[in-house]
Structure formats: C-alpha cells, structure tokens
Amino acid sequence: MTETELKHVPEDVSVVAEPSHDAEDRLTPEFVTGVLERVDSGDAEGARALVEPLHPADIADLFELTPSDRRQALAAALSDLLDGDVLAEMNDYVREDLIDALEPHQVAEIAGELDTDDAVAIIEDMEEDDQRAVLRALAPDDRAAIEEALSYPEESAGRLMQRDLIAVPEHWTVGDVLDYLRGNEDLTTDFWEVYVVDAAHHPVGCCALSWVLRTPRSIAISDVMAREQTLIPVDMDQEEAALKFQKYALISAAVVDQSGRLVGMITVDDIVHIIQEEAGEDILKLSGAGEGDINEPVMDSYKSRVRWLIANLATALVASTIIGLFEGTIAQMVTLAALMPIVAGVGGNAGTQTMAVTVRALATNQLTQSNTWRTIRREIRVALLNGATVAVVIGIGVALAFTNPQLGAVIAAAMMTNILIAGMAGVLVPLTLERYGADPAVASSVFVTMTTDSMGFFVFLGLAAATGLTG
Structure with a gap:
C-alpha cells in the first residue's frame, strides 16, 4: 500500500x-x-x-x-x-x-x-x-x-445538462461579476465560463473565467464576452451534442429551451462519457451483441442477441438456396465446394470493412448528403483495387494448385465481382437504413453479410456453370 x-x-x-x-x-x-x-x-x-x-x-x-x-x-x-x-x-x-x-x-x-x-x-x-x-x-x-x-x-441534452451555472446580466461590469462570485457561497464551484444573459434570460454571450480574472474591474462584461457561442437545444440528442463539443473544441456549452432561455449547461466531463458510450454502442450494434455489458443480466443478453442470430439464420437460407440451384455443377466438380467459402468469406470481410467506415462516418456526421456520391465513388475505387489484387493472387494460386487455369480464371473473376459488390453494399445498405430512419449500426451487418454470401456463391457457381467447368 x-x-x-x-x-x-x-x-x-x-x-x-x-x-x-x-x-x-x-x-x-x-x-x-x-x-x-x-x-x-x-x-x-x-x-x-x-x-x-x-x-x-x-x-x-x-x-x-x-x-x-x-x-x-x-x-x-x-x-x-x-x-x-x-x-x-x-x-x-x-x-x-x-x-x-x-x-x-x-x-x-x-x-x-x-x-x-x-x-x-x-x-x-x-x-x-x-x-x-x-x-x-x-x-x-x-x-x-x-x-x-x-x-x-x-x-437528450435536457437529461445531460447541469442546472447549476453562473449567469450575469449584460449591463454588469467585470467588478460586479467578481463581487457576485466572491459574495455568494451558494453558487456552483465547478464552472469554466460565465454566461451573459439579457433581461429575458436569453444568452447573449459567454466569458471564460480566465478573461474575467485578467480584465480590469471597470470594463463592462459585454465588452469582454464572446458573442459567438455554441448553444445546445434542450431536446438535442446527446450524441449530436457530443459532436458539437468535438467539432468546436468546447469545454462547456449553454443549453436553451424552446423559447431560447438559458436553462442549463453541459460540461466536457459529461461529454467524454457520452463519446465513450456511443462509440462502444455502435461497435456492439454492428455485431448484434446488444448492450454488451458484462454486468447485464443473462436473460437480457440472451434476448438482445438471439433475435439477430435468428435473422442471420434466415438470411443464411438465401445463400443455401443459391447453392442448391447449382447442385449439378458442384456434383460435376467437387473442388467448387471447397473454394466457395473463400469467395464468400473474403467478400464478407471486404463488406464489413466498408460498412464499418460508413457507419462511423454517419455517426460522426462526416458523411452527409453533400458528399454521399463522392464517398460511394471512393469506396468503389477502393473495392476495385482490392478486388484486382486479391483476384490475381487467388487466381494464380488456384490455377497452380489444381493445374487448371480455367478454374483459376473463374475464381479470380468471381472474387473481383464479389469484392466490388461488397464495397457497394457496405456503403449503400447503411445509407439506405439511415434514409428510412433505421439505425444503420443495428441491421447493416445482417444485410451486408447476406449480400456478400449469396452473391459470392451465385457469381462463382454461375461462372463455373456458364464456362462449362467440370472436373
């Protein structure tokens, strides 16, 4: 000790x-x-x-x-x-x-x-x-x-805010503010800014505590304060409030009600918790693990996870059905059965990468309507480069391993196509869910996995059948 x-x-x-x-x-x-x-x-x-x-x-x-x-x-x-x-x-x-x-x-x-x-x-x-x-x-x-x-x-910001703050009228001098702070024992002791309000208690500016301490007493507080300030509506989602703190490097921010009156403040120590919670929440939603808290009751964890496993089971049946359509092709060349999971698995990983980037960009407001198409084009270019690289490697490897150049060409083409599809799905699925009011972090992984698995099997087996590939 x-x-x-x-x-x-x-x-x-x-x-x-x-x-x-x-x-x-x-x-x-x-x-x-x-x-x-x-x-x-x-x-x-x-x-x-x-x-x-x-x-x-x-x-x-x-x-x-x-x-x-x-x-x-x-x-x-x-x-x-x-x-x-x-x-x-x-x-x-x-x-x-x-x-x-x-x-x-x-x-x-x-x-x-x-x-x-x-x-x-x-x-x-x-x-x-x-x-x-x-x-x-x-x-x-x-x-x-x-x-x-x-x-x-x-x-919401209303749940997050503190009511105890320092607000002073705009006609006061710095000396009035200092006397007020020193003469009232009931005031909050944890604050970094003094909010300046008008007669209707609407915030008209804010003044850092350091400015108050370093300014002569005779100067009007309205001459010292910063008139430009970030105001948080009381009904704003806490995640949006956190993004404002991050974007504008805030230490604290005033919270206003629907009429614009000052009702509270949010401080950065509360925002740190929110950022941590929201980041962890999005990661857990992508995996379908619910809240993911090790202290969560077992039955609550079971209920939050099992519904996504059932949904995943349903989407897996789509891929299984596609495999059934090409049963004859697989029977003619059993090697196809061994190579199918490679195409679907790599495509799934590529889709997950793009989906994670997209969901994060949506959560942090990096991805908006103004740059949606630019982002889609960017991810398609990345998918093309990744697809070409992986296709060349897998194509050469399979051709040499099975002494079958045609099989190598088929799996290379299928891999290229599925990674491109995965890149598009990784962007378009979260964007679509966001547009229709659903949380993209919750359901994206199920739909992206279904797309990459089913399309991977379909393209690979379809090309094998179309080219007459047999063992």
Missing part, C-alpha cells in the same frame, strides 16, 4: 501487503480479495480502512469487480463511503442492484448531494413507484429540477 493509504489504516487493523493498483491503474485481484475477506469476516472497519483512500471511481470499480451475491454485504460494510460520487461513477446494472436495496429516503439523500445530471442518472431507471417515493423525499428545489429533467427525452 502507499504511504497515504497506510495513514488511513488504524493500528489494530492488519493490512494486505499488495498494492491497490497495478501498472495500468486497475484494482489488483489481491486488493479486491483482501477487502472482501475482511467483509466476510465481519471486519467492516478494516475493509473501510483499505477502501477509504480510493477515488470514487475506484470504489465504483471495486463494486463492479465484486460478485453480485456479495455486493450487498460490501455496501453494508462501506455504507459511509457509498456516497453520490461513487454511485455516479458506477456501472448502470451494478448501481441498480444497490439502489434496489436502499430505502427511498436514502436514495433521496444521495441524489440531493449530486449535480442534477448525475441525480437523474440514478433515478431515471428506477421503477415508477420507487421513483415517485424518492422524489417525494427530496427537497422541493431538487425535486423540481429532477422532475423537469425527467420530462425531457432519454439521451
């Missing part, structure tokens, strides 16, 4: 010799085991002494690394350390398990300590009856703020 950790440990408590973190800043298995052993032996004081020096995010990790059937005992032993900051950092499924074990007044007490966005994250997934009970137990101001946030759509 570190020197800091040792200072927090009572003299009568035995301490594990292993450090709490490994070289990659993860909790070590030995540390987790040491804490749980103390909990199991009833040594709550010893467990708290080991855990107390940890950052709230590390305490959240400790709960996530603890088996689900032992988390309640750990929570009881660390009750005084299990505060709002820890719950805000915790995995959603783990947090729900712990919240279910708490009384409504305990949840309300924790939520009251947090910023509105973090409190909403804790309360929004609760059962409706439990949610009402928690809201009743909150202070009136906190309850009103959280109820307002819950009225906005899920994954």
